[in-house]
Amino acid sequence: MTQISAPSSTSLAALGWSKTFEAQLTPEQTALAPMRIATVHRSRVTALSPSGTVKLNLPAHANTTDFAVGDWVLVDRETDTVTRRLERSSLLRRRTEGTRAPQLIAANIDTLFIVTSCNADFNPARLERYLAHANEAGTTPVILLTKADMVADAASYQSRAAALQRGLEVVTLNAKDTESAAALARWCGPGQTVALVGSSGVGKSTLLNTLAAKDDATAQPTSGIREDDAKGRHTTTSRSLHGVKGGGLAIDTPGMRSLHVSDIGVGLDKLFSEIAELAPECRFRDCTHAHEPGCAVQAAVAAGALDPDRLERWRKLSEENRVNTPVATGPRGNKIMKKGRTKR
Template sequence: MVRNYSDFFPARPKNDGPDKNTSRLLSLGWQPYFAQQISSDELTATPPVRVVEVHRNAFHVVGEGLDEAILPVRNATVGDWLLLDRAHPPSSRVLERQSLLKRRAPGTDRQIQLIAANIDTVFVVSSCNQDFNIARLERYIALAFEAGIDPVIVLTKSDLASDPENYVDQARTISNSVPVVTLDARGDEPGLKLAAWCKPGKTVAFLGSSGVGKSTLTNALSGTEDIATQAIREDDAKGRHTTTHRQLHVVPGGCLVLDTPGMRELQLTDVAAGIDDLFSDLNELASRCRFTDCRHETEPGCAVQAALADGTLEPGRLNRWRKLKAEEAFNSASLAERRSKDRAFGKMVRSVMKQKKQKTWGLE
């Protein structure tokens, strides 16, 4: 029988401080959503732990009275909650996620790479310099929308820009529902300006290219210099990789912060809904076209082309919309094709094994 949240977390005595048996899990982001997936027997036999660090050959997991390295669990990623199988950790059960960030992995094998799970807010970080790129920001935001995560654009190094408001204005054109924050990644500004999203028990993530200040921001929130940082190359504003693996940091105030390596390539797949949310204005225009299969090129009665003509739609935004939709459709179709072939191969293997068993039984 699945119990409710209160069964796992008894009420705290009044005026007696936090419950020592539950404060650790709560500080790691434990919520009713996860507790409702566990039976009383599972809770005793397989205690919940959260993946706080991912390395090539090991996971770092933390729970109530637990802090250890285990062998990786298949299809799990940083931020996941596991029911730890002490006898065989790789068999630990992954609890259903509230959110999942993923991308098509670099390379040609069309695998999906899991980035992080159970994130509440994504801070999409860019610098007010040559790194700033509207198309790249849109990719990250589409990724967040698809995962059901609230995105916030964070612009760093505004103090070094001759016209920082130009970057702010460009960022605000991406989506009316995405806040834009400018700050100095060093000092007190991150803690003050990001406080609304960095509440106790919440998990936030910094995503962006190398050198935009993700690790510096994490250090600022934690009040330490534990994460190494490096300066960007002055000639092209490109960053150097300082974070080499994904890791959750518990910072003062109870928030968990995910620092990730910079991603030079962000191929989108299975994010059609996220792209629709990001370009809701274009979808609304398209719904007013005369023909339902309008390609928004030379068709009569095209509302998109009319918006281009009267200046209410910027050509670059339309081009980026088309490019993202085409890329997403291609990648999703490719993955679907590969999955179909994998299922067919598995079916063939099972059929062959079944025939071998039947022949063996026939000899007996």
């Protein structure tokens, strides 16, 4: 059973309430109780309020998949029924194989901690996928390198991670060490919300336990990794909201190895800003940066100013995004959404 820990202070502000959400209330809704979604399961949703944890009732037309951990909702005080979900300041979501609607991961997060470890789990291409999603979600990404105490040269991992996106912050730490976790304090202050994402076995749950100072009874379960490929087992099976030291909140998530990209054009432009900035200088407006004459991006590769591997990863993600992003087709007023097509 998931253990939910609220902040030590249980005011709305301590739960992340701000003027952004206050401004959305209408005069008729001031009597409703603002609450923050803490867990979303297949058949139930719970929320945190200043008075504690509440099991919510959903209106007849709603489904649990309509809500994300971190959402703010307005609740009828007598029936504990959700009457409205407030507009989100940020939303992290992903599209999974074989589904039409994207899966909601976390909402209203200020900082996304992308957790990886200094071993075989470290994969620049996968980290770029997380970064693109974070950029598109409207949250600030920070890469956390765990198990830094187990390698001789953690600095090389840090420099490789920092090169993935302009201005990206990277922190190396031992997830079990309280002093190392203190390096994250500036993102975990009163009312701030972080979410932790990454593969299984990289130390997300261990880090959450350290940040929240959880005891054995309330700690998130953890497990080790296979030494041959650094892959771990899923110990976190659902998303949940927890209070952490410093007055902030953290959303723990299950490990993700499959992370498809879809509808994240803005996120990719920020991730590959050096390519996005060169593109307007290309001779052709629809340049693919592959073989066209007058391509400024290819010129930068030839001059040694742009890593060709980086360009190849941009090309792969851009094509995947284009193919997976639905586009509206058909006459006005009767449009349907279809997937894009692969370029020949």
